Amino acid sequence: MRLISAIFRYYRENFYLFWRIMLPVIFLGFLLDIAILYGLYHNVTNTLWTVSTSSGFSVTRFFETDPSSEPIFTFSATYSSPVSLFLWFAMCPLALAVFQIRRGMNVSSRSVWRQTLRRIRSILVAALLLLVRGAMVLVPLLLIFFALASFPAVLIVPALIAFCIIVYFSVRWSLYNQCIIIEGLTAKAAFRRSSELVRGRWWAFFGRYLLLIWVSGVLTGLVFAITLMLLSIANSEFIPIREALLSERFIMLFFGVDITFTFNGREFIFGGVAATLDGAPSFRTIGVILVVKTLLCAAFEPIWALLTTHLYLQRTGESDLVSE
Numbered sequence: 001m002r003l004i005s006a007i008f009r010y011y012r013e014n015f016y017l018f019w020r021i022m023l024p025v026i027f028l029g030f031l032l033d034i035a036i037l038y039g040l041y042h043n044v045t046n047t048l049w050t051v052s053t054s055s056g057f058s059v060t061r062f063f064e065t066d067p068s069s070e071p072i073f074t075f076s077a078t079y080s081s082p083v084s085l086f087l088w089f090a091m092c093p094l095a096l097a098v099f100q101i102r103r104g105m106n107v108s109s110r111s112v113w114r115q116t117l118r119r120i121r122s123i124l125v126a127a128l129l130l131l132v133r134g135a136m137v138l139v140p141l142l143l144i145f146f147a148l149a150s151f152p153a154v155l156i157v158p159a160l161i162a163f164c165i166i167v168y169f170s171v172r173w174s175l176y177n178q179c180i181i182i183e184g185l186t187a188k189a190a191f192r193r194s195s196e197l198v199r200g201r202w203w204a205f206f207g208r209y210l211l212l213i214w215v216s217g218v219l220t221g222l223v224f225a226i227t228l229m230l231l232s233i234a235n236s237e238f239i240p241i242r243e244a245l246l247s248e249r250f251i252m253l254f255f256g257v258d259i260t261f262t263f264n265g266r267e268f269i270f271g272g273v274a275a276t277l278d279g280a281p282s283f284r285t286i287g288v289i290l291v292v293k294t295l296l297c298a299a300f301e302p303i304w305a306l307l308t309t310h311l312y313l314q315r316t317g318e319s320d321l322v323s324e
Contacts, residue, residue: 002322003208003307003310003321003322006310006321006322007303007306007307007310007321010098010101010306010321011302011303011306014097014101014302017097017107017108017109018094018097018301018302018305019298020109021090021093021094021097021109021112021113022087022090022094022298022301022302023109024113025086025087025089025090026083026086026087026294026298028086029082029083029086029087029294030083030290030291030294032086033081033082033083033290033294034287034290036079037059037079037283037286037287037290038283040059040061040079041280041283041286044061046061047059047060047061047280048060048276049276049277049279049280049281049286050274050275050276050277051228051238051241051274051275051277051281051289052224052241052272052273052274052275053220053221053222053224053225053228053245053253053272053273053274054217054220054221054224054258054272054274055080055081055258055272055293056080056081056224056289056290056292056293057080057081057286057289057290057293058078058079058080059078059079059080060078060079061078061079081290081293081294083290083293083294083297084297087297087298087301088301089123089127090301091177091301091304091305091308092116092119092123092177092180092181093109093112093113093115093116093181094301094302094305095177095178095181095182095305095308095309095312096112096115096116096181096182097109097112097305098305098306098309098321099178099181099182099309099313100112102309102313102319102321115181116181119180119181119184122180122185122186122187122190123177123180123181123187125186125187126176126180126187126190126191129187129188129191130173133169134166137162137165137166138162167206168202170209171198171202171205171206171209172194172195172198172202173191173194173195174194174198174205174209174308174311175193175194175197175198175308175311175312175315176190176191176193176194177190177308178194178308178309178312179191179193179194179197179312182312197311197312197315197316198315201315205311208307208311209307212300212303212304212307213256213257214256214257215256216256216300216303217255217256217257217258218253218254218256219296220296221253221254221256221272221273222253223292223296224289224292224293224296225245225250225253225273227288227289227292228241228242228245228289229242229245231285231288231289235281235282235285236278237277237278237279237280237281237285238277238281238285239278240275240276240277240278241273241274241275241277243275244273244274244275245273249273250273252272252273253272253273255272258272306321309321310322
C-alpha cells in the first residue's frame with residue numbers, strides 16, 4: 001500500500017511534467033494513426049470493423065485469390081492502433097524524470113528530452129534487438145504451430161511455451177530503459193544489467209507487473225464500455241456492442257487481461273467484450289475511439305515509469321520512491 005500511495009503521490013505532484021514529456025510522442029502517434037485510418041476508411045474496400053473494450057477498434061481487410069484458380073487462398077490483415085508502442089518510446093525520458101525528481105533535481109521536459117536524444121541510438125538499437133530476439137523465438141514456434149495445425153488438441157503446447165517465454169523475458173528485461181537512460185549503457189549491456197537486477201526477484205517483479213496490468217485492463221475496459229455505450233445511442237452501427245455489453249459477457253471486463261483463442265472450432269474470449277459492426281462506422285466515431293484509446297494509454301505510461309524506476313532504485317541501492 002505504501003508503494004501504491006507513493007506512486008500516485010508522485011503522479012499527482014508531477015502530472016503536468018509527465019504529460020508534457022509524453023506530448024511529442026502522443027502527437028506523432030496520433031497523427032500517424034489518423035493518416036492510416038483515413039486511407040483505410042476512404043480507399044480500402046472489403047473491410048470488417050470490430051470494436052472492443054480492450055483495444056477500442058480494429059479494421060480487417062480480406063484478400064482472396066482469383067476464384068477461377070485452384071486452390072482459393074484467403075488471408076486477412078488487421079490494423080489496430082499502435083499508440084501504446086509509440087508511447088513506449090517515452091519510457092526513457094519518463095524514467096529519467098522520475099530518477100531526477102527523486103534526487104531533488106530541477107526537471108523540465110526540454111532537459112529530459114535533450115538528455116534522452118543523446119541516448120537515442122541505444123534506445124533504437126534496444127527496440128531492434130527486442131524485435132530480432134522475439135522473432136528468433138516466435139518464428140520457430142509458429143512453424144511448429146502450423147505443422148501441428150491438423151492436431152488441435154496439441155496446439156495449446158506451443159502457444160503456452162511462447163506465452164511463458166514472452167512473459168519471462170519481459171520481466172527479466174523490464175529495467176533496460178533505466179539502465180540505458182540513467183547508467184548510460186549500450187543496448188546489449190542494458191539487457192544484461194536488467195537481467196542482473198531482476199535475478200532473484202523475478203516473482204516479486206512479476207507480481208507487481210501483473211497487478212498493474214490487471215488494474216489497467218479493468219479500468220480501460222470500463223472506460224471503453226462507457227464510450228461505446230454512448231456512441232451506440234447516436235449510431236445504429238454500434239448496436240451489436242451495446243447488446244453484448246448488456247449481456248452476461250459484461251462480467252468479462254473484470255478479467256483484466258485480454259485473451260482470445262480457438263479450440264476445436266470454438267472461440268474462447270476472456271477479458272474483453274467485442275462485436276463486429278453491421279457496417280462501416282463514421283470516421284468521426286472512429287476518431288472518438290482513437291482519442292479515448294490514446295488518452296488511456298498515455299494515462300498509464302507514467303505509472304509504469306514510476307513502478308519500474310522504483311524497482312530499479314531498490315535493486316541498485318539508491319533508495320526508492322517510498323523511502324523519504
